[in-house]
Amino acid sequence: MMPLINRLTLLFLIATSQTLYAAEWGEGYDPVDPPVATSVADGKVEVLEFFWYGCPHCYHMEPDLESWLKAKPENVEFVRVPAPLNSRWTAHAQFFYTAEILGLTEKLHTPLFAAIHDKKRKIYDKNALIDFAVEQGVDKEKFTEAWNSFGVYVKVQNAKKLGQRYQLDGVPAIAVNGKYLTSGSRAGSYSKMFEIVSQLVAGENVKPAQ
Template identity: 45%
Template sequence: MLKFFVKFIGIGLLTAGVAVAQPADKFVNVNPPQPTEPGKIEVLEFFAYTCPHCAVLEPLVTKWKAGLPSKVAFSSVPVAFNQAMKPFQYFYYSLEAVGRLDLHPKFFVALHQEKKRLFSQEAMIDWAVDQGVDRKQFTAAMNSFGVKSKATRADQLAKGYAIQGTPSIAVGGRYLTSPSEAGGYQETIDVASELIERF
């Protein structure tokens, strides 16, 4: 899997050994399979805002998830490989809490194309306010128990799936693919779509 991280953050790999490689395929089997949302095919997109590969994949994911069948439950999961990345998790779940996930792709653009230095919680809040978000509401969300609980759950998911790099897409608690496994960005989407059809 891809292991590209912004150099100031460093690399903090999670425990390996859960995913078993299938060289002939473009994915790995997750062993043991992870629990998923009952009655749905759960698709998890593991990403990090600091990851340039996630920034490239994001527009493809946005288009793809809009056309997924109703039997699919899609969720984005922000990954923190170390403590320096925790504010990015809080930022994503705060956008969700205040109903502004429309800013999710724009934040990738701000970081990777506009080269804005949005690495602290304060800078992230300032950026959100510049996009029309209420400062008091967003600051409260960033510091809330609910947001931090979701970040803890994201950490548990990343550990359960043995996520060692981003972006990665998990399907049905059983399969995991990524650009390095699938052979490219669009190929990742294509492989994930094929894996959904196995259920």
Template identity: 40%
Template structure:
């Protein structure tokens, strides 16, 4: 999906995903996912941070993206059932400095404070249900304090020396995977797939399972 095609992805998720008789990939199609249609194989490998012998899956997302928000209900149970040799992590993207940059800092500050398990979903809810923009340091700090976080500790992490390094690494990885839209999943530094390529969250995750299997074969 091109960065400017968010409306097209919304149509794909709400229209295709709710079509009568729609079944997950494995039930609706006997054939394997197709390179160039359902996923892309990178011409040059992207870096991975997973230990040797593990398959890394990276979700590229943006808190402000409604498609990422709607992907979560399918993604979370999939993550919970991942086998031991698959390592999952999230990487926030920044297609421009603001508001993407603010939201990258928000994610990494929560991660640094060990608060993603409790506040990640609440950030999504605040933006898409409460219609909060959370695009300034002040509004972000007010939000986390309202949810019981120490404001001073959060601001220290939000403005920490290591924050810029994390943001730089996130942007470099998105460039290596050639991500131009979200949500997207990078697999083993070799493939990426997305909801826009597959038409529904279920097919996207089935394609990801297929690509994890492909990565296992070439360990």
């Protein structure tokens, strides 16, 4: 029988090797464990962007994101997810999904980012967000009705669940096909982060040998 000291040493070595393996697994991204089920069709690769309108890093990342989107592979299905990690973030998630349901994402998404970060406006609660939409030429009654709709509620709840499943601890973050999570802090820069996203997408495009 193995002496106690030898068994303890062996256990320590195993634990150490596992820790090192985890630390070295991937450079600039982490595996999602367990993987998160995606909602895309076969042959598609899902790429999610988790963001918050009040996050300056999310706003500053937008040009890099737009550049990447222009060159992304055709089979990538990109989805923005406004991470509702607290009550203030939840109001912004409701704004995003209200705009989405009404087909107003292009009209309202970038202007809200700019108003908060360039103009330093405090647009964080329901009333301020609805008033902002009205300033952009949106009908107040229609926007308010959509804001209070069950459809928007469901989308916000699903966004909350996604954040929990990805064990999200901050934004901006990019998830690839339910398997990997990267961010500017993990990668070192946004340009490097999108290089990593492209590499991960390419890996998902490789079909296993028959």
